[in-house]
Amino acid sequence: MKTYKRWLQNANLKVTPARLNILYTLDHANGFLTAEDIYNELKPTIEHLSLSTIYRSLEQLEKVHLIESVSLENKKEAQYELAHSKHAHHLICLTCGKVIHIHDCPIHDFAKAVSSQHHFKVTSHTLDLYGYCEACQT
Amino acid sequence: MKTYKRWLQNANLKVTPARLNILYTLDHANGFLTAEDIYNELKPTIEHLSLSTIYRSLEQLEKVHLIESVSLENKKEAQYELAHSKHAHHLICLTCGKVIHIHDCPIHDFAKAVSSQHHFKVTSHTLDLYGYCEACQT
DNA sequence: GTATCAAATGCAAATGGTTTGCATTTGAGT
DNA sequence: ACTCAAATGCAAACCATTTGCATTTGATAC
Known part of the structure; x- marks a missing residue:
């Protein structure tokens, strides 16, 4: 987690469990994940995790270019991946x-x-x- | 309207006012239109026009390749244009x-x-x- | 460590484009 | 004209995403 913490600090974002876990999850995924993919991945280990937190975190992370999103034709959900990929x-x-x-x-x-x-x-x-x-x- | 009628017949689709008007509207638009654009364009002249008819017509027209749709990043609505463009x-x-x-x-x-x-x-x-x-x- | 305050979060409700169920109408072939 | 599948209108459902609001939590100052 060391690395992700530094990423967030360098981007002037607060270091929160949700963000650390989202970065970790994206980092260890092969390919794209949707907001819901991430939610399902993290839900079991983080109690009281909310989907809206995922969405808001993804928005922040994208704003500072730590992650990127794409939306492919004929898929309605957005897909996310680490930006340094x-x-x-x-x-x-x-x-x-x-x-x-x-x-x-x-x-x-x-x-x-x-x-x-x-x-x-x-x-x-x-x-x-x-x-x-x-x-x-x- | 002659042309549009033939297009529909060649595609084995019933010739209906909605479909004729959608094709006409797309043909005379410069650039893309959303389902709602088309709806707003036609609503004043067709009474009892329903948005779902627009969607269902667009779906049919796309299936027979008379029209094409694209969805651009960071725009959530689909955009449509004539396929022969x-x-x-x-x-x-x-x-x-x-x-x-x-x-x-x-x-x-x-x-x-x-x-x-x-x-x-x-x-x-x-x-x-x-x-x-x-x-x-x- | 403790106080402080903006930022982050959970939850529930709202949004907005699109889809669907169902009863009714209509186009196309007979 | 007659028939039947396909098309339509309307309202309600869907579903990914967003938002309002009260509460909690990081980060900084003390």
Whole structure:
């Protein structure tokens, strides 16, 4: 927990059990978690934990860029992951919902071109590829 | 209306006033519309129009690929447009919400590479760039 | 350590986009 | 015109997320 405590302090956020546990949970998850995933994970070990605390914590953590959220097409809930995880794009299986992270990114030059063309200052982007994973192609 | 009627018939959908009007509205909109946008547009001229009809119609129209929907990050409502509009990506202003359509697409080669690398059959993708439009950069 | 105060939390209720159940109407083929 | 599945209106349900408010808890000052 040492590390997470320092993360929070560096971000000028109070160190609370909820936040420490959320960071821990996200850090040890492989892939994305929803607010409810986190809640279910922590509920058994933290008494009187409230879902709204999860939401409010996630909001704070995102605001200081400790975590990031994405919302994938045709999924209504937001998904969260640690922000220091590498910039990633996604392969999303339309059948089973499996999400594969891709760390290649072909966007940089494109963003630069589009920026100057439209006088638009691009600060971030999302790129998600949809289709069928190996197992679901049968 | 002739055209829209034919579209529906070709798609094996019943020709109803709601569907004709939704197609007309989307066809004459510049940019995306939400279900509610469409509802507000049509409500004055169609008596007893119900929002759920809009939703159900949009669902049907999307199923037969007459229209397409996207949901942009940090917007909770789905946005709809005619499907025959060109494949487009988006420049989304984080300040004013303005959406600029881009018809260049740098993804094709990338998708191909990723496909073979992950044995994933890519069928579609989304690419959205976020940042600040010219007017909001001051 | 103790006092202090803003920030964080729990709980319940509200929100808002979307979906659904059900009775009624309507389009399309006969 | 007749028939029946599909489409619709309406109200209620859903569900992820947000909010109001009273209470608790960190962080800082003493």
